[in-house]
Amino acid sequence: MAEITNFRGEARAEQSETDRVVDDLIARVGERVRAARDRKGIPRRVLSEKSGVSPRYLAQLEAGEGNISIGLLQKVAHALDHKIEWLVGEDDPWTSDALRIADLYRSATAQVQEAVLATLSPEPTAQRRANRVCLVGLRGAGKSTLGRRAGMKLGIPFVELNREIEEQAGMPVDEVMAFYGQEGYRRLEAQALSRVIATHDTMILAVAGGIVAEPETYNRLLNHFHTIWVKATPAEHMARVREQGDERPMAGNPEAMDQLKSILTSREALYDKALAQLDTSGKTEDESLAELTGLIRERGFV
Structure with missing residues (x-):
């Protein structure tokens, strides 16, 4: 007892x-x-x-x-x-x-992060980034269109990360979001990025605008790609998305433009970590393409 x-x-x-x-x-x-x-x-x-x-x-x-x-x-x-x-x-x-x-590292600029990595890691920056170029920025800036055409002009593969996610998940991105939510999508996005890095030494990659919201994934992207921020005015972002037949940004939402400006403002510092910028505002597609390919060649990204 x-x-x-x-x-x-x-x-x-x-x-x-x-x-x-x-x-x-x-x-x-x-x-x-x-x-x-x-x-x-x-x-x-x-x-x-x-x-x-x-x-x-x-x-x-x-x-x-x-x-x-x-x-x-x-x-x-x-x-x-x-x-x-x-x-x-x-x-x-x-x-x-x-x-x-x-x-501190996560909030530092790409240049500071590069210096830190150079100190801590013996692997040269050029070796990490190889000949990979990544286009970042909000939807409607022209990442996919310009990336695809630049890839053809330069004779290198073009990949959209969302297509990689869809292939991995076996369903469209919209269904991925519906089934797995934002967290599940971010996990698949990180996995797809790792797979792309492992399988391509030379390429142009276009990523979704929100990738900057996941610090670990975005830092990995910054460290393994020559990044270019493709940007435009909020009005042009909105107009281009609608020209693509996507009415979601405006449908039933009179505050859509204000929200777009708010998103752009909140992400500006993150997009600014890219190594270069390409402003497509007020330019034709051919003009922007010429600037993009010229930038890639001049900076020795490929």
Whole structure:
């Protein structure tokens, strides 16, 4: 009987310790979410809109009272532009040297990142990037059209990363988003990028405009490609998308232009990490193509 009593006592003590560890984790996550939001100056309402998690649930989370699921926490982490392990790990993300250095690296310019990699890695930059060129920028800038024509003119393969994702998933991107959500799409995007890097030393790649929202994937792209930001005015972005027969940007949404400008503003610093820029505003397709191929040759990208 004494052994049974001791066993029950030890079990209760173990359960109590487990509960304490869980409570500490919930409190730690809430504190870090609140701190990350404050550091970025993001109101809780905005974080709610970006993550899809209700303001009430976020308030409970930040107060250490919300037992949030892994899926929802990943959405919150993504909206804060942080990795989920930064929110749950035992190391303090604000004082840990490794995490602080990683944060600084992610927010640095492409030139600074290149210098850091040159110091830490013996692999030359030219060898990492080989003859790969990647066109980044918002939809409607002309990445696919110009990339395809430039590939033909230069005699090198042209690849659209979304087509690689569709081939991998066995379904169109719209269905990928519907089935797997944004997180699933981002995972497939990262896998497709790794596959492209492994199989092509010479190519022109066009990527979706939102790839910059995933820091790890975007940094990998910046480090393994000669990147060119293909840009245009918001009005031309919108007009070109509509010319392609896509009415989604404007259909039933009178604030579409304001939203487009907001997206462009929020991503400008990220697109600016590209090694070069090509402004297609007010230019014909042939003029932009001539500038693009000239830029690639002059900079020795291929």
